[in-house]
Amino acid sequence: MEHEVLAAAASDVSLWSLFMQAGLVVKLVMIGLIGASVWTWAIVIDKYVSFGKAKRQFDQFEQVFWSGQSLEELYRTLSERQNNGLAAIFVAAMREWKKSFERGARSPIGLQMRIDRAMDVTMAREAETYEARLGSLATIGSAGPFIGLFGTVVGIMTSFQAIAGSKSTNLAVVAPGIAEALLATAIGLVAAIPAVIAYNKFTADAGKLSARMEGFADEFSAILSRQIDEKLQPRQAAQ
Amino acid sequence: MKGSLGTSLILHTLVLGAALVSLSAPASFEVADVEALPVDIIPVESITQMQQGDKKAPMSEKPSPKETKNQKVVEGAENAGENDLDLKTPPTPARKPTPTEAAAAPKPVERPMPTPTPEQNDVKDIVPEETAPKPTEMAALPQPKPEIAPTPPKPEPTPPPKPEPTPAPAEAKSEDIPLPDAVPLPAAKPKPEPPKEEAKPVEKPVEKPVEKKPETAKPTETAKAAEKPTDKKEGKKQETAKSSSSKASDFNADEIASLLNKQEASGGGAKRSSSPASTGSTKPSTGAKLSQSEMDALRGQIQKNWSVIAGIEGADGVLIRVTMKLDQTGEIVGEPEVEASGGSDNARRTLQASALRAVRRSAPFKNLPADKYDAWSEVVVNFDPSELL
Numbered sequence: 001m002e003h004e005v006l007a008a009a010a011s012d013v014s015l016w017s018l019f020m021q022a023g024l025v026v027k028l029v030m031i032g033l034i035g036a037s038v039w040t041w042a043i044v045i046d047k048y049v050s051f052g053k054a055k056r057q058f059d060q061f062e063q064v065f066w067s068g069q070s071l072e073e074l075y076r077t078l079s080e081r082q083n084n085g086l087a088a089i090f091v092a093a094m095r096e097w098k099k100s101f102e103r104g105a106r107s108p109i110g111l112q113m114r115i116d117r118a119m120d121v122t123m124a125r126e127a128e129t130y131e132a133r134l135g136s137l138a139t140i141g142s143a144g145p146f147i148g149l150f151g152t153v154v155g156i157m158t159s160f161q162a163i164a165g166s167k168s169t170n171l172a173v174v175a176p177g178i179a180e181a182l183l184a185t186a187i188g189l190v191a192a193i194p195a196v197i198a199y200n201k202f203t204a205d206a207g208k209l210s211a212r213m214e215g216f217a218d219e220f221s222a223i224l225s226r227q228i229d230e231k232l233q234p235r236q237a238a239q
Numbered sequence: 240m241k242g243s244l245g246t247s248l249i250l251h252t253l254v255l256g257a258a259l260v261s262l263s264a265p266a267s268f269e270v271a272d273v274e275a276l277p278v279d280i281i282p283v284e285s286i287t288q289m290q291q292g293d294k295k296a297p298m299s300e301k302p303s304p305k306e307t308k309n310q311k312v313v314e315g316a317e318n319a320g321e322n323d324l325d326l327k328t329p330p331t332p333a334r335k336p337t338p339t340e341a342a343a344a345p346k347p348v349e350r351p352m353p354t355p356t357p358e359q360n361d362v363k364d365i366v367p368e369e370t371a372p373k374p375t376e377m378a379a380l381p382q383p384k385p386e387i388a389p390t391p392p393k394p395e396p397t398p399p400p401k402p403e404p405t406p407a408p409a410e411a412k413s414e415d416i417p418l419p420d421a422v423p424l425p426a427a428k429p430k431p432e433p434p435k436e437e438a439k440p441v442e443k444p445v446e447k448p449v450e451k452k453p454e455t456a457k458p459t460e461t462a463k464a465a466e467k468p469t470d471k472k473e474g475k476k477q478e479t480a481k482s483s484s485s486k487a488s489d490f491n492a493d494e495i496a497s498l499l500n501k502q503e504a505s506g507g508g509a510k511r512s513s514s515p516a517s518t519g520s521t522k523p524s525t526g527a528k529l530s531q532s533e534m535d536a537l538r539g540q541i542q543k544n545w546s547v548i549a550g551i552e553g554a555d556g557v558l559i560r561v562t563m564k565l566d567q568t569g570e571i572v573g574e575p576e577v578e579a580s581g582g583s584d585n586a587r588r589t590l591q592a593s594a595l596r597a598v599r600r601s602a603p604f605k606n607l608p609a610d611k612y613d614a615w616s617e618v619v620v621n622f623d624p625s626e627l628l
Contacts, residue, residue: 014262015258038251041247045246
C-alpha cells in the first residue's frame with residue numbers, strides 16, 4: 001500500500017513514462033531499488049513464516065518433553081527425521097550421551113562438558129539460521145534512501161543540464177525532469193521503510209527464540225548431569 | 240526462501256502493475272484561461288492633471304464640459320462652448336438680455352406715438368415745445384415730412400414753394416438716399432448739432448413765417464446731419480483701411496465684433512462636447528510637461544560644462560538648485576538663480592559659483608521640444624555635486 005501511495009505522490013506524468021524518460025544511471029538505481037524491495041519482502045515473508053513455524057515447533061516439543069515421556073523413546077522418534085530448534089538441541093545432547101555410554105565413559109565431568117558443547121554448537125547453528133538475512137534487511141533499510149537520493153541528484157543534474165540547453169525556464173520544461181528524478185528517492189524510501197521495520201521486528205523475534213533455546217539447553221543440561229550422577233555412581237560403587 | 244522470494248516477486252509485480260494501470264498521469268492542475276491583457280504605459284501627468292470639464296457637474300469617470308447643442312466641429316478649438324468662434328471669454332449668461340429687452344422695447348413705441356398724431360398739423364404752437372426733445376426724435380422726424388406737403392397750402396400758398404424748389408430737389412434726393420443711413424445713426428451723435436440748428440433757423444426766418452421755422456428747418460438739418468456722418472464714415476474707413484493694412488495678419492472682424500457685443504451671450508469657445516458634463520477644470524489643459532529623459536538631457540548639458548573642483552572641504556551634502564527662464568531658442572533670459580544648501584559655507588559658495596558658470600556656458604539649450612515651451616519656459620534643475628565628483 002505504501003508503495004502505491006508514495007509512487008503516486010512522486011509522479012507527475014504516468015509512472016511508466018517517467019521511468020522510461022529517466023537517464024541510464026537513474027534507471028539502474030530504480031531497478032536496483034525495486035530489486036531491493038523485492039528481496040526485502042521475500043525476507044520478510046520467509047522470516048515471518050519460519051519464525052511462526054519455529055515458535056509452533058518449540059511449543060509442541062516442550063509439551064512433549066515435559067509430558068513425562070521416556071527420553072529414550074523421544075530420542076528414537078526424533079532422531080529419524082531432520083530437527084530444528086529445541087528438538088535439534090535435544091537430539092544433539094542425547095546423541096553425545098549415547099555415544100559416551102556405549103563406549104563406557106569414565107569421567108562424569110568430561111561427559112557433562114561434551115554434552116554442553118554439543119548443545120552450544122547446535123544452538124549457535126540454529127540461532128544463525130534465525131538471524132540469517134536480517135543483515136541485508138538492515139543494509140537495505142539504511143542504504144535505500146541514500147541510493148534513491150543519489151538517483152535523484154543525478155536525475156536533477158541531468159534535467160538542469162537539459163534546461164540549460166533548452167534555454168527555457170518554463171515550469172513545463174523543468175517539472176518532468178524533476179518529477180522523474182524524485183521517483184528514484186520515492187522508490188528508495190518504499191524499499192527502505194519496510195526493511196527497517198522488519199529488521200527491528202525480526203531481530204527481536206530471533207533474540208526471543210535464542211533465549212528460549214538457551215533456557216531449554218540449561219534445563220536439559222541439568223537433567224542430564226543428574227542422570228550422569230545416578231548412572232555412574234553404582235558403577236563406581238561396584239568397582 | 241525460494242518460495243518467499245517468489246511470493247515477494249509476485250506481490251511486487253501485482254502492486255506495480257496495479258499502480259501502472261490505475262495511477263496513470265494525475266489530473267493536471269486546472270488553470271483558468273487568462274487572456275493576455277494589453278498594458279499601456281501612461282505618464283502620470285495625464286491622470287493627475289485636471290482635465291477639461293465642468294466645475295459644478297457631478298464626478299464621473301471622464302471629465303467633460305457641458306454638452307453642447309451646436310455640434311459643428313471647429314478645428315483647433317480649445318474652449319468648450321456653443322460659439323462658432325473659439326473665444327477665451329466665458330459665455331455671458333442668457334438671463335441679462337431679457338430685462339433689458341423688456342425695458343427698451345416700450346420706449347421707442349411710446350415716442351413715435353405722438354408724432355404720427357395729427358396734433359402737429361392742427362396746432363403749431365406746440366412745436367416750440369417739441370424742440371426740446373428734438374435730438375431724441377431725430378429718427379422719427381423724417382416721417383411727418385410727407386404730411387407737411389399738404390399742410391402748407393392752408394396758411395400761405397405761395398411762399399413755401401419758392402424757397403423749396405431750390406433746396407427741395409437736393410433735399411428730396413438727399414432724403415431718399417440718406418433715409419436708410421439716418422435710421423441706424425446713433426442717438427448720441429446729433430446732440431452736438433442743436434446749436435447749429437439754432438443758428439440756422441436765424442437765417443431762414445427772413446424768408447419764412449415764424450410758425451413754419453421748425454418744420455422747414457428740419458429737412459435741412461437732416462440733410463446736413465446726413466452729410467456729416469458720411470464724411471465721418473469715410474474718415475473711419477480710411478482709418479480702418481490704414482489699420483488693416485498695418486495689421487493684416489491678426490485681424491479677425493468677427494472676433495472683435497463678438498467681443499464688442501455685450502448684449503447677447505457671445506462668449507465661449509467652439510469646442511464641442513458630446514458627452515454629459517462632469518467634474519473637471521474649465522481651463523483647457525495641454526498636459527505638457529518635460530519628460531524625465533528630456534529633463535535629464537537638459538541636466539546633462541549643464542553637467543557636461545560643469546567642472547567640479549575635487550577636494551573641496553565640506554562638499555558633502557551640498558545641494559544646488561538652479562532656476563532659470565528660457566526663451567524659445569533655448570537662451571537664458573535674465574540672470575539664472577542658483578541656490579545652494581547644506582555643506583560648509585566655503586564649499587557652498589564655490590559650488591554655487593561653478594554651477595552658475597556651467598549654466599551660462601551651456602547657454603543655448605538644445606533638444607528641448609518646441610511644442611512644450613510652456614513647460615520649459617521656466618526650468619528648475621536640482622544637482623547633487625557629490626555625484627559629479
